Amino acid sequence: EVQLxxxxxxxxxxGGSLRLSCVVSGFTxxxxxxxxxxxxxxxxxxxxxSISSSGTGTYYADSVKGRFTISRxxxxxxxxxxxxxxxxxxxxVYFCARAAAVDYWGQGTLVTVSS
Amino acid sequence: DIxxxxxxxxxxxxxxxxxxxxxxxxQVISNYLAxxxxxxxxxxKLLIYAASTLxxxxxxxxxxxxxxxxxxxxxxxxxxxxxxxxxxxxxNSAPLTxxxxxxxxxx
Numbered sequence: 001e002v003q004l005x006x007x008x009x010x011x012x013x014x015g016g017s018l019r020l021s022c023v024v025s026g027f028t029x030x031x032x033x034x035x036x037x038x039x040x041x042x043x044x045x046x047x048x049x050s051i052s053s054s055g056t057g058t059y060y061a062d063s064v065k066g067r068f069t070i071s072r073x074x075x076x077x078x079x080x081x082x083x084x085x086x087x088x089x090x091x092x093v094y095f096c097a098r099a100a101a102v103d104y105w106g107q108g109t110l111v112t113v114s115s
Numbered sequence: 116d117i118x119x120x121x122x123x124x125x126x127x128x129x130x131x132x133x134x135x136x137x138x139x140x141x142q143v144i145s146n147y148l149a150x151x152x153x154x155x156x157x158x159x160k161l162l163i164y165a166a167s168t169l170x171x172x173x174x175x176x177x178x179x180x181x182x183x184x185x186x187x188x189x190x191x192x193x194x195x196x197x198x199x200x201x202x203x204x205x206x207n208s209a210p211l212t213x214x215x216x217x218x219x220x221x222x
Contacts, residue, residue: 059209100206101164
């Protein structure tokens with residue numbers, strides 16, 4: 001059974017950092033591209049970042065480029081999103097997702113950026 | 116970057132009605148188009164990928180069509196459980212942009 005479980009969300013002050021983790025099971029990270037999608041309260045879906053199945057390609061939305069870093073540890077079956085220089089507009093539920101046309105989603109982890 | 120424009124932003128229809136949602140890409144994306152359904156408080160669900168391929172387990176009243184820049188999601192007979200927001204997404208190359216969403220309600 002495919003499962004994705006995010007963690008690491010929470011309340012952080014503007015300018016702060018957080019690292020989100022997504023532990024996957026039922027498939028291997030080397031077989032699929034992986035994606036982070038976020039959804040601000042009451043708003044639509046926003047693609048944040050993706051990493052290729054080989055791990056060599058990483059891609060970012062302009063809104064997070066230079067501040068966020070996507071990575072993975074295949075030995076731990078874990079996808080990461082390092083978020084630095086956080087802003088109020090980064091407040092959202094962050095979903096870990098499998099593939100580019102996302103067929104499996106995690107439950108999401110809430111990131112709140114506020115003083 | 117390619118923009119994805121959905122219309123309408125919301126609609127209200129009766130049970131049994133045929134419902135059509137459109138998604139337009141600002142440049143050609145071939146058939147790299149997915150549709151998702153998100154019910155209130157829930158995680159999005161993949162309905163259709165490759166513009167017209169129904170994801171396993173999705174009811175056959177959902178269908179997708181189009182290629183290039185213009186795409187359509189159709190619900191052939193609207194059911195109460197279809198109340199949700201629907202999103203299109205391009206996935207041919209980054210950025211994997213989502214449309215703004217279409218909220219479907221029952222009249």
